[in-house]
Amino acid sequence: MTEHKNETKEIHAHDESNHSHHSHDSRENGGTAHGPGAAATPMRALLRRPEDGESIEVAGVGHFFRLTSEHTEGRFAFEEFTLEPGVIGARPHVHGAHDEYFYVLEGELTLHNGDGEVSVGPGHLLAALRGTPHGFRNAGTETVRGLCLYTPAGYEGYFREVHAAVAAGAEVTDELLAEFRSRYRTTSHPQ
Template sequence: MIESEFKALLRRPDEGELIRVAGVQHLFQLTAADTGGRFAMEEFTLAPGVIGARPHVHHGHDEYFYVLEGELTLHDGNGEVSVGPGHTLAAVRGAPHGYRNASTAPVRGLCLYTPAGYEDYFREVHAAVGAGVEATDTVLTEFRSRFQTTAWPPA
């Protein structure tokens, strides 16, 4: 019998790394450390009125959003559209996108990252906010630049 160097990893509901940043709850169930950098997955929750991310572009990774509950307002580069459970947005490298909760009920969804690593952005912002830094657009822009991410439209 040939033994694999890889092992399956099971995450149960509510297991993983919880990071709260700017009104968004990110539960990373898979991170770069879990997948050898290949892939990361989070379940996110936004309270009513919360902006998850203003329109931006990733140059080093792809993101895929899948709505589980509620109504998520997505910016797809052309404008905003509100979608419900079962909708998917593929924001591949170079594709402008953003998201917010414009509804009166919480929104829950999944966000998948390939390759992994962008979870470090959330860790860094969380640590800065915990140290007393205000999460202004200027501060977030500086943090995003460390992860090959720029505002959209470009200034």
């Protein structure tokens, strides 16, 4: 696991035309992180440079978390991922506490969508909402690169825990993954 500790820049983004008039969150309406009229510092947009993020290698999948719970107050996590040919990213499983959205940038990703497998290329999106079985692998001959959004955030902790266990000498087995998944309300799904 590697944390790229480069300076993260904040940009003050205060454009009233972009604010929702239906929002009840004071930060979106020019307030502060602590409520309307509070004396705290106004929220600022977070700009992450291409090298900013946390790299976590787990079972042949390169995860590069650009945003984690720490950056988004737990709202969501966002990563870039890579899979080399022949790598199983995740066998079919089901999440009970978060949704995942996979977007393919390069290569051909084989997705389990609950009904079976389908291979998709750049521009395809899979929305794996809570309770829906899904999985992914690279059955092709080229590296796959994609994006994944987790909402709410927190599942990045699963990858950190598996990475730490492997770094301490544990072997990646279905039992090990099931143990860690259970901590994040995730279960295996029969194929």
